[in-house]
Amino acid sequence: MISVENLTKSFGDNVVLDHISTAFPAEETTVILGPSGSGKSTFLRSLNLLERPESGVLHLEDLTIDYAQPISSKTTLAARQVTEMVFQSFNLFPHLTVLKNIIEGPVHVLKTPKADAEKEARELLQQVGLADKADSYPAQLSGGQAQRVAIARSLAMHPRYILLDEPTSALDPELELEVLKVLLKIHDENQSMIIVTHNMSFAKQVANKILFLEHGKMRYDGPTAGFFNSDDARIQAFLASMTFTL
Amino acid sequence: MWKIITEALPQLIVAGLKYTIPIAVISFIIGLALALVVALTRISTKRGAFNILRWIAGFYVWLFRSTPLLVQLFIVYFGLPYLIIPGLAPTGIKLDPYTAGIITFSLNTGAYCAETVRAALLSVPEGQWEAAYAIGMNRSLVLRRIIIPQALRTALPPLSNSFIGLVKDTSLAASITIVEMFEVSQQIAAANYQPLLMYSLVALIYAVFCTVLSWLQKWLENKSSAYLQTTQGGAHS
Ligand SMILES: Nc1ncnc2c1ncn2[C@@H]1O[C@H](COP(=O)(O)OP(=O)(O)O)[C@@H](O)[C@H]1O
Ligand SMILES: [Mg+2]
Secondary structure: OOEEEEEEEOOEEEEEEEEEEEOOOOOEEEEEEOOOOOHHHHHHOOOOOOOOOEEEEEEEOOEEOOOOOOOOHHHHHHHHHHEEEOOOOOOOOOOOOOOHHHHHHHHOOOOHHHHHHHHHHHHHHHHHHOHHHOOOOOOHHOOHHHHHHHHHHHHHHOOOEEEEEEEOOOOHHHHHHHHHHHHHHHHHOOEEEEEEOOOHHHHHOOOOOEEEOOOOOOEEEEOOOHHHHHOOOOHHHHHHHHHOOO | OOHHHHHHHHHHHHHHHHHHHHHHHHEEEEEEEEHHHHHHHHHHHOOOOHHHHHHHHHHHHHHHOOOOHHHHHHHHHHHHHHOEEOOOOOOOOOOOHHHHHHHHHHHHHHHHHHHHHHHHHHOOHHHHHHHHHHHHOOOOHHHHHHHHHHHHHHHHHHHHHHHHHHHHHHHHHHHHHHOOHHHHHHHHHHHHHHHHHHHHHEEEHHHHHHHHHHHHHHHHHHHHHHHHEEOOOOOOO
C-alpha cells in the first residue's frame, strides 16, 4: 500500500500541498480530482520523488521516506521501483522503436534478459492493441497509440502502482476513448492505479476512491458515490464547472 | 600549364590524404571526446569539487574560443619549449610539430564542440529525463541511454560544420613546419614560380574535400534522423 502523512510543499510562498494525508488501497483505482492549479500533479509526482515536498512522510509498501530528511539516491531508485508514471505528454523515447521503448527499463534497470523482455513487451503490445506497431518509432504513432505504448512501457516494469497524470488530456475524444478502454481493462485486472483526470464519467466508472484537492488542501477523501452525490457546495460547484449544461 | 598541374596535383593530393585528413580526423575524435566530458561537467548540478571542475571547464572553453587558433599553435609549438617546470620538465616542453598540431587542434575544436554538445544536451526536453527517472534509471544511465543519443543527433549538423572548419584550419599547421597540403603547395609554388596556379589548385582540393564531407554530413543526418519521420513522410518537429 502507498500512504502519505502531512505532505507539505510550497513554491516560494505559494503553498501547493498543505498537510496532505491519505492512503491508496492496493489493487484499487484512486482518482484525484480538483481544479487546475490545485496541486494534483505536484501531489502525484511526490509519490515517485520527481517532486520533493519539504516535509511529510511517504510509505511505499515497506519503504518509508521522510521528506524532511536527506534522501539517498539508493532510496530514490528503490522508491521508483514501486510506481510507474504515465505522463500527459506521453514522453516516449523518440530515438527508440516502440518495442525498445518498452524493454528499455526491464533490460537496463531490472536486468531482465533481452529475449524475455521482448517476449513480454509483445504480449503487452497485444494487450493494448498495438501488436503491429512494435517496430514503429514514436513519431509514427497517433497520440492515442503513443499513450497506449506509454501504458505498456509502465506495465513492463511490474510496478505495484501506476500513476497517471491526465493521461488523455492531450488527446482528441475518439483517441481518448481507446486509451480509457485500455485503462478500464487494466483496472479490471486489479492493477493498482492513481489517476488524475478531468473526465468525470470515466472517474465515476473506474474510481474505487476519490480524492478532491483544492488550493493544496484535501477537500474530499472517500468513496466514489459519496463524492458525486455530495452536498458540499464546493464539490457541487466543481462538478457543475466540469459538466456542460445548457 | 597542364604539365605543371599534372605534376603538382598528385603531390598535393598525397599530402592531403597523408596529413591534412588524418590530422583533422584524429584531432576531431579527441576534441569530440573532450567536448562531451566538458559539456557533461558544465551541465552537472553536483556541488563540492564539481564547482571547481565546472569553473575549469568554463575557463577552458572561454580561453580557446577567445584566442586565435594560429596564436594557440605558436604558443604550443614555439612557446612551450621555454616553459620550464622544475622536476617535471626541467628543459622545457618540446613537442614534435605533429603532436603540437594535434594537441592544439583537439583543444581548439573541443572548446567549440563543447558548446555545441552542451546546447544539444540542454535541448532534450525535461520530459525525457522524467520518463527515464520514472522507470528507475540513475543519472548516468539516463544520460547514456536517453539524453546523449538524442543530443548527438541534434548536434550532428553543427558538429559536422566544426569538422569541415577543422579540415580547412589544418592549413595553419604549415606555420609550425608541418608539411601538410598547404605547405606542399607553398613549396611547389616557390620552385615553379606559379603561386596563383598553385594556391588556386590547393584551394580547389580543399573545396573538393569539404564538398565530399558535406555530402557525407547530409547522408548521416538523414540516416540519424530517420526516427523523426512520420508515416506520411514529413518530419516532426
Ligand atoms: N516548478 C514549479 N515552480 C513554481 N510553481 C509551480 C511549479 N510547479 C507547479 N507550480 C505551481 O503549483 C501549483 C499547483 O500546480 P500543479 O500541481 O501542476 O496543479 P494541477 O496539476 O492541479 O493543475 C500551481 O499554482 C502551479 O503554478
Ligand atoms: Mg496537472
